[in-house]
Amino acid sequence: MANVSLRNIDKSFGETKAVRNVTFEVAKGEFLVLLGPTGAGKTTTLRLVAGLEKPDAGSVLIDGADVTSAAPASRDVAFVFQQYSLYPHLSVYDNLAFPLRSPARRMPEDEIRSRIEAVAGMLRIGGKLQNRSTKLSGGEMQRVAIGRALVRRPAIYLMDEPLSSLDAKLRADLRLELKRIQRDLGATILYVTHDQIEAMTMADRIGILSEGRLVQVGSPREIYADPDNVYVAARLGQPSIxxxxxxxxxxxxxxxxxxxxxxxxxxxxxxxxxxxxxxxxxxxxxxxxxxxxxxxxxxxxxxxxxxxxxxxxxxxxxxxxxxxxxxxxxxxxxxxx
Known part of the structure; x- marks a missing residue:
C-alpha cells in the first residue's frame, strides 16, 4: 500500500472550476472519505488521482513519486465505480480474474485462483463463483465489482459512491464489510460519497468539499463536534444542525x-x-x-x-x-x- 498526496490541484472544464487549489494526503493504510453534495468536485478529484483527468495546476504523488503526467495504467490504482461495470457474458470467477489476466500483469492461473478464492471468502461470494454476473442480486454484483479491485492489490483503491445504488439494508451491510476488509488488508482507500452515514461509519478521516474547495479535514468526531463553518456543521448530523x-x-x-x-x-x-x-x-x-x-x-x-x-x-x-x-x-x- 502507498500514501497519496495532492498538492495545490486545480481543474476546470471550460468556465466551470471543478477543483480549486486542493491539497491533502491519504496516509498508508488510511480510509479517507471525501464528502459533499453533487457538483462539489468529489469524482473529479478521484479521476485526477487515477490519471483519467490531468490537472491544470498542481501535482499528484503516489508513494512519493510524482505521477501527475503518468498514464493511468502506470499508477497502480484500482477504481470502483458507482455502477457495477461487470462483463455480463462472464462468470463471477472470470470477472474477478479479468484484471489478473491482462497483458500488463498476467499471473499464473494457480496464483489467480488463490487470490480469487481469498477475496471471494472475504466478500462472502465464494458460492457464486460459477454464476453468470447477470444471475446475481444488486448487492452481489457490487461485491464482485469491489472484489475485482481487491484481487489487484494496488497501491490505492479509489471508490466512487459504490454503494449508492443499493437499498438501505445492503448499504448498511456492505459498509461494515468494506471497513472490515480495509482493516484486514491494511488498504489505502480514497472514497467519495454524499452520504454522511457512510462517511461517519467508515472513515478514519473525512474531507469536506464545497464547490471544488477542500473546506476541512478531520476525524468524523472532529468534523461533527468542531466544524470550521456553517457549511461543514450541516454536513454531519441527523437531523441536521x-x-x-x-x-x-x-x-x-x-x-x-x-x-x-x-x-x-x-x-x-x-x-x-x-x-x-x-x-x-x-x-x-x-x-x-x-x-x-x-x-x-x-x-x-x-x-x-x-x-x-x-x-x-x-x-x-x-x-x-x-x-x-x-x-x-x-x-x-x-x-x-
Missing part, C-alpha cells in the same frame, strides 16, 4: 461578534413549562422506532431535534428551551471558537 439568528434562542453567553447560533440535540436544555417561562411549542413527534424527532416551533423559527423512543412529550405541549454550549458563527458563517 439547527442554525438560528443570535437572539432567537436564550444562550448563557455569546461571543461579541456572533451572528448566528448552531444547536444540536446535545446543545439544548428542554423542559415542560406551561407558564410564563415557555418560549416554544412542540408541533409534532416523528416516531422512527429507535428514536424520535421532535419538531419544535420557537417564535418564527423551527427546530428539529432527537429524543429517546420512550419520550412522554406530545404535540401541543409548551416548552422551555435554552442553549448550553452551542456553536457560534459570524456573519459570513465562519465558526467563532
Amino acid at each position: 439547527n442554525v438560528l439568528p443570535l437572539g432567537a434562542l436564550p444562550v448563557r453567553s455569546a461571543p461579541r461578534t456572533a451572528y448566528s447560533v448552531g444547536v444540536r440535540t446535545e446543545h439544548l436544555d428542554i423542559s415542560r413549562d406551561g407558564g410564563p417561562g415557555a418560549n416554544a411549542r412542540l408541533d409534532w413527534v416523528e416516531h422512527l422506532g429507535d428514536q424520535n424527532h421532535l419538531h419544535i416551533r420557537l417564535g418564527d423559527h423551527r427546530l428539529t431535534i432527537l429524543a429517546q423512543p420512550g419520550t412522554d412529550l406530545s404535540a401541543g405541549e409548551a416548552l422551555r428551551i435554552e442553549a448550553a454550549n452551542p456553536l457560534f458563527f459570524d456573519e459570513d458563517g465562519r465558526r467563532i471558537r
Whole structure:
C-alpha cells in the first residue's frame, strides 16, 4: 500500500472550476472519505488521482513519486465505480480474474485462483463463483465489482459512491464489510460519497468539499463536534444542525461578534413549562422506532431535534428551551471558537 498526496490541484472544464487549489494526503493504510453534495468536485478529484483527468495546476504523488503526467495504467490504482461495470457474458470467477489476466500483469492461473478464492471468502461470494454476473442480486454484483479491485492489490483503491445504488439494508451491510476488509488488508482507500452515514461509519478521516474547495479535514468526531463553518456543521448530523439568528434562542453567553447560533440535540436544555417561562411549542413527534424527532416551533423559527423512543412529550405541549454550549458563527458563517 502507498500514501497519496495532492498538492495545490486545480481543474476546470471550460468556465466551470471543478477543483480549486486542493491539497491533502491519504496516509498508508488510511480510509479517507471525501464528502459533499453533487457538483462539489468529489469524482473529479478521484479521476485526477487515477490519471483519467490531468490537472491544470498542481501535482499528484503516489508513494512519493510524482505521477501527475503518468498514464493511468502506470499508477497502480484500482477504481470502483458507482455502477457495477461487470462483463455480463462472464462468470463471477472470470470477472474477478479479468484484471489478473491482462497483458500488463498476467499471473499464473494457480496464483489467480488463490487470490480469487481469498477475496471471494472475504466478500462472502465464494458460492457464486460459477454464476453468470447477470444471475446475481444488486448487492452481489457490487461485491464482485469491489472484489475485482481487491484481487489487484494496488497501491490505492479509489471508490466512487459504490454503494449508492443499493437499498438501505445492503448499504448498511456492505459498509461494515468494506471497513472490515480495509482493516484486514491494511488498504489505502480514497472514497467519495454524499452520504454522511457512510462517511461517519467508515472513515478514519473525512474531507469536506464545497464547490471544488477542500473546506476541512478531520476525524468524523472532529468534523461533527468542531466544524470550521456553517457549511461543514450541516454536513454531519441527523437531523441536521439547527442554525438560528443570535437572539432567537436564550444562550448563557455569546461571543461579541456572533451572528448566528448552531444547536444540536446535545446543545439544548428542554423542559415542560406551561407558564410564563415557555418560549416554544412542540408541533409534532416523528416516531422512527429507535428514536424520535421532535419538531419544535420557537417564535418564527423551527427546530428539529432527537429524543429517546420512550419520550412522554406530545404535540401541543409548551416548552422551555435554552442553549448550553452551542456553536457560534459570524456573519459570513465562519465558526467563532
